[in-house]
Amino acid sequence: MNEPYRLGIIGAGSVAHLHAHAVSDLDNATLVAASRRSDDPGRAFADTHDCTWYSDYEVLLDDEVPDAVLIATPSGAHLEPTVAAAERGVHVLCEKPLEITSARIDRMIAAADANDVKLGGIFQHRYSGAVQTLQDTVAQGRFGPLAVASATVPWWREDAYYEGTWKGTEELDGGGALMNQSIHAIDAIAWIARANMDLALGQNPVAEVYAQTDVRGHDPAHIEVEDTAVATLRYRDGTLGHILGATSMYPGTRRRLRVAGRDGTAELHEDEIVCWQLRDERPVDEEIRATYGDDDTDGGASDPMAIDYDNHTQNLRAFLAWVDHDADFLLPAPEARTAVAIIEAIYESAESGQPVTLAL
Template sequence: MTDRIAIAGIGAVASMHAESVADIDGAELVAGSCRTEQRGREFADEYGCTWYADTGAMLDAEGVDVLSICTPSGAHLEPALAAAERGVDVLCEKPLEITTDRIDEMVAAADAAGIRLGGIFNQRYNPVVRQLRAAAAAGRFGGLSVANAYVPWWRDDDYYDGAWQGTQDLDGGGALMNQSIHGVDAIQWIASAAGAGGDADGNPVEEVFAYTDRRAHGDDIMEVEDSAVAVLRYRDGTLGQILGATSMYPGSLKRLQVAGRDGTAEIMEDELVTWQFREEREEDSEVRAEFGETESGGGAADPMSIDYANHRRNIEDFLDARRSGEPYMLDAGEARKAVEIIEAIYESAERGEPVRVDS
């Protein structure tokens, strides 16, 4: 049985979805929708599918099983509602939406229609990130002291010129909501595995204090932040830091850092630069050898340099879950957590005081 998949929104990330679907057995890309005819027809020609100017018309005509939403972030709600009305499962790019209120509207519609609503956070499918999380879950850090995420990236003015990125209405924020949200999700996922969140179903972050600003791009270039720093307190007392920027020329590799009384691990892009524990295990040398170097520049300066392998793993996991009826790791409740943290960071920066993360 083949899953018929359609894509709403034909921008850069849609190509990653299309390439991923082409690599997955039992999946077929049948259609894509966008308002721009030239772009739509070029996409359809490249990937052997049909272009539609309207997502609802596409869903009505094609009888798809899954709608993959790749529209601008603040335009995820509407195609999700259209899919729910037609009983079509939804896999949505990060973030699910730019506010938790809009996410909750998506969730309510999906629940009422009895469809699956899942998110994309492809770093959860990065083998080195999974290695770090497994160590956290096994208690190798002896309880966390700190859990940090850094995304010190750069974007030229041209990246924002005339684009939806950097706008309040469609991006919902800047360096945090768009680029750094992957780091936010990954670090809270890792910390949660280590027990930092208490209740596994809730958000592991309890409180944030933050500053945000535009430091490298003018008001005429973008409406939201290009630089953000935040201090976190997790629910078990673990402390953390988040740096999210598109203002740090020429851009450097993203980092995740986790440490406790009994060990420290640090990832730089796809490289495990630190993997040291009080109690050395036989397999630790093998882990260092396997993840000891990276050939990827990630998205430090060029968003198009990001490899789609983790996207493929993410999409395939969603399709496997819907076929088997098993839970999907990034269901709506789980994918909501990063947006919840970022909302609190934005509120803290605006108010100039600590903000609790509701969970």
């Protein structure tokens, strides 16, 4: 496309500022409009990012006719604007989770397919250099057959985070520490583990989960869903793993990904590689440790906005390349659906007290 893509943001809340900054960093995109029902915050967002504010996203779609929109509404309100955009021939890049149930995601996918538009997801950690390096090294088989692939998100949120908002509600958050905070790590570890398997994008590498969830760090009057969850995993190739997701662990420490097999172990804390040991040491391994071994940022451990938006920029750039010339994209909707399916199975297991088998 010769002219910059005209983009809109539907849901101009806190995370939308990251998306607006990401758009501004791209030469082939410009932000033309944003929607938010609240008048003063909507106008303030539009003034900050030099775009037009709309209180109604359907009016935005009709008046501005954008090439694509970024969906950043509350999690359980992604379906309706996605369908509205698709029906108008507008491409959609949607914040995590795509929606709060697989069934709602399937309706989004059906609308995109019926109208021949692209529907992709935002899981910006797939665009972290450290995460991509780990995934590529697993794909090369250098760790050998994996024994373990695990994710830990030991975070904290103050009570005020849940009070008087959609966060922590079943209707709009769809879950707690897993569906909202830990979903990035769940997506990343599933993507990394699948690199060792003969599976395509959109095929779920997790075969079975067994889980428990609870509310341990907050007043249950203010949160309808879990703030603490632990699950064991069996992947389709026999690899074992676990997921710990919490917003109950004061003061909150860094997200961790760990993979290990008979030929090596790697551990990431946020985007820092803290362990990288392989049986067949190569010169590239020292380069990897030097490149990714010095990053002490805490990410969103205690502050949901304490994150860098550069990976968002990479996620958006890749999406627009997919729209423009059908370039490879890591997160088409069926692939972005994978983490939600895993979390749904964890919730089902926690409720039933039984292991749950996942569909491929």
